[in-house]
Amino acid sequence: MVLVYFETYGCALNRADTALMMSLVCEKGYRISRHIEEADVIVVNTCTVRLDTELRMLRRLSYLYKRFGNSKKIVVAGCMAAAQPYTVKRVAPGAILLSPQNITKLAEVIESGTDALLGERDVSYLRPYVDGAIAAVPIAEGCIGDCSFCLTKLARRRLRSYKPGVIVKAVEEAVKSGAVEIELTAQDTGSYGLDLGDVRLPDLVREIVERVPGKYMLRIGMANPDTIAELIDDVVEVLNEPRVYKYVHIPLQSADDRILKIMRRKYTYDDFREIVRELRRKILGITIATDVIVGHPGEDEDAFQRTATAIVELQFDKVHIAQYTIRPRTLSAAMDQVPEHVKKSRSIALSKIVEEVGISINREYLNSMANVIVTHKSIRGSTMGRTINYKPVVLLNSNTGETIGSEHIARVIAATFYDLRGYLVDL
Numbered sequence: 001m002v003l004v005y006f007e008t009y010g011c012a013l014n015r016a017d018t019a020l021m022m023s024l025v026c027e028k029g030y031r032i033s034r035h036i037e038e039a040d041v042i043v044v045n046t047c048t049v050r051l052d053t054e055l056r057m058l059r060r061l062s063y064l065y066k067r068f069g070n071s072k073k074i075v076v077a078g079c080m081a082a083a084q085p086y087t088v089k090r091v092a093p094g095a096i097l098l099s100p101q102n103i104t105k106l107a108e109v110i111e112s113g114t115d116a117l118l119g120e121r122d123v124s125y126l127r128p129y130v131d132g133a134i135a136a137v138p139i140a141e142g143c144i145g146d147c148s149f150c151l152t153k154l155a156r157r158r159l160r161s162y163k164p165g166v167i168v169k170a171v172e173e174a175v176k177s178g179a180v181e182i183e184l185t186a187q188d189t190g191s192y193g194l195d196l197g198d199v200r201l202p203d204l205v206r207e208i209v210e211r212v213p214g215k216y217m218l219r220i221g222m223a224n225p226d227t228i229a230e231l232i233d234d235v236v237e238v239l240n241e242p243r244v245y246k247y248v249h250i251p252l253q254s255a256d257d258r259i260l261k262i263m264r265r266k267y268t269y270d271d272f273r274e275i276v277r278e279l280r281r282k283i284l285g286i287t288i289a290t291d292v293i294v295g296h297p298g299e300d301e302d303a304f305q306r307t308a309t310a311i312v313e314l315q316f317d318k319v320h321i322a323q324y325t326i327r328p329r330t331l332s333a334a335m336d337q338v339p340e341h342v343k344k345s346r347s348i349a350l351s352k353i354v355e356e357v358g359i360s361i362n363r364e365y366l367n368s369m370a371n372v373i374v375t376h377k378s379i380r381g382s383t384m385g386r387t388i389n390y391k392p393v394v395l396l397n398s399n400t401g402e403t404i405g406s407e408h409i410a411r412v413i414a415a416t417f418y419d420l421r422g423y424l425v426d427l
């Protein structure tokens, strides 16, 4: 019996890809091992979204190759295998490379020892990634963007959407295995179905809630402003569905139109603001998360201040701040770079603004009663719940065993800039 050990880095899409690879090799007679020492094959599902991530990956691959390269097969999968094959081969010359498009061929490449980097993803086969009561279901790979800073595009390539029937089956499977929160994930859920022709994201969500019975909540994963804008009326309608979290994650990246142009983002700040206002007009208490890149080439003080002002103006519940890092083979890599110390000080300044906005929003919940779904245990061991608008709630009087997946009422007694704390009052 051949034992396969998996190590996964990066986003929900990568975690779901690992789940798919695990189930496929099991169907082919392999067994999953949780212990690297006993394994015959090591699969590292890599991420290379930022320079610091790439360096961490290379350190890990170099260590694994030195330690196990002679005794075990090492498969390097994920975005780094597709976007930087030569960089991987430099630290692990004998590793087998498997691009995200070829994850369904893992068993074959283990047998043959040959790289699989070309070709398109087989979208007829899908498995959910289930971690306790939370699941991730990929709905598509790739995107229709070509953002100047992004290496993921080179790894995940063109848009490939799974058909609704395949996704519905994966959601059913996740619900049957106890998931109460299901994230529909992709690089850009807003572009879902553009390659299928007759179905888009709201149609998919409607089909899932109609065809999959059970107690669960859907979370719509990250969507780009330009692709969600054309769907906004239907997106509003499905976000008002009782089984859909009132939550959206729409990356702004910058609030300066000149920088958005340099980034090759397909919207202006006005377009973005209008989307936020429309969602807030039509969905009570919606939680809006965003991403911002600090220090992208071309960003001067004025451009940065526009982004800082936008955080306050649009009152985001959550902001992922990333300091721009050079990614190979991208347009931005060839541009004049913003000095590191400037990026750092802007990132610190923006984090302060994000915290101030976050705490002022979350303080509005103090002493309120919130309906929560108990979803998971945090890394610190606290029992966590989610409100209908996806606010994380630390449940101070609940022990995990009996409550995961159940719905309760919590009285909110404290707030931080990123979560709420409360007591369950109906235990």
Ligand code: SF4
Pocket (backbone or CB within 6 Å): 142, 143, 144, 145, 146, 147, 150, 151, 152, 153, 187, 188, 224
């Ligand atoms: S939309 Fe842009 S940032 Fe997102 S994956 Fe595609 S190219 Fe990268």
